[in-house]
Amino acid sequence: MSDDEIILSELSDADLVEQMHDDLYDGLKEEIEEGVNILLERGWAPYTILTDALVEGMRIVGIDFRDGILFVPEVLKSANAMKGGMKILRPLLAETGAPRAGKMVIGTVKGDIHDIGKNLVTMMMEGAGFEVIDLGINNPVENYLAALEEHEPDILGMSALLTTTMPYMKVVIDTMKEKGIRDDYVVMVGGAPLNQEFATAVGADAYCSDAAVTVETAKELMKRRHNVTAAGATAA
């Protein structure tokens, strides 16, 4: 043990949270788990730990990834550290009645097995209070439809990292249209090769370039959705 080793439990709340941001940045899973446990012992609400320590830390990681300061392995290490913290918090969040922002079904499209970005979006959406059902990779349209029926989410999210698989999003959206269920859901799409023009062309409601933007956009779209529903209810 070196002299300058930081003892997490000796830090003040504010310093500990700041240290956790650094530890997330450095992808230190055990330290993050320890930090979460310390804050819980100090009586912090699970939701506050999630937002102030973990989500905020990952937001910083996201910015530096976007700006080319961090690369894929660093982000993956950070995400794994956050996952460790989330694992402790998830059951407690349900018990303590943390705010529910909405429900999302997400999956990488057929033919594509990239999932690092999708997993990050899943985690940050959970961090923002969304319930997320992750369908994993390589999903044919049937998987999405079955999940929509089973889970009745507000949002459908699709991810693609390959030029060859991104057009499959249109297959899913067109099938939803055929079945008359397209407008029952907010459809969000993402993945590095996508852009707004593509999202508009396939008929998605939103394209998001990263996890932070996804969270903001999802919150905004949920607000609008509720307003529309409320307006509809008043009109009826």
Next chain:
Amino acid sequence: MVEAATPEHTDLSVDDEAAFASAGPARALVIACGALAREIVDFRAANGFDHLDITCLPAKLHNRPHLIPEAVRTKIKANKADYRAIFVAYGDCGTGGLLDKVIEEEGVERIEGPHCYAFYTGQKAFAAITDDDPTQFFLTDYMVRHFDRLIIEGLGLDRWPELRDDYFGNYTNCVYISQVRDEALEAKAREAAGRLGLGYVHRHVGYGELAGFMEAAATAGEEAGAP
């Protein structure tokens, strides 16, 4: 212009930008991804395509595909005045169609296909393999030669070997699609598959559709004639 390079000199590092002048007075230029440099220069030499110059962008752009379209545009603009025809040896490479926009705007030609794995294997054959089973990770000669730098270091597996399954956990096989027949490379590819925890399949595909593309470029160079 730089001296004509011999094949031994074409093993570019991922960071390199390089130009390989032709033996004759070239009127056509191939702008290529650095990951294709060696193959393209070898192919030119083997076929005596004397009217073709080759210039490469750094292979590391692969991992930041959004930078590719403008990097290619810059290369095109810098060379347009000197050549009658310019050919771009790049797949879409994850630019989501933005590279093709540049290609169209600049009035040049690009090899067909989403990435080099597809044009080496052949578009149809590649689609057939991956439609059946997308859980395959492809290695070209270039990737086998530079496996440590591109995959092990590039994905941070030297520092954090525990990330291996986060990357490759959903894959079954490593498919080595070789350009040249070389036992040493094959052994290295097999070893690479093992290091990724994947099964190993070898398919010799040669230069695939890159060959036809190079022939078309060479013909354009010849037809344009010497200056």
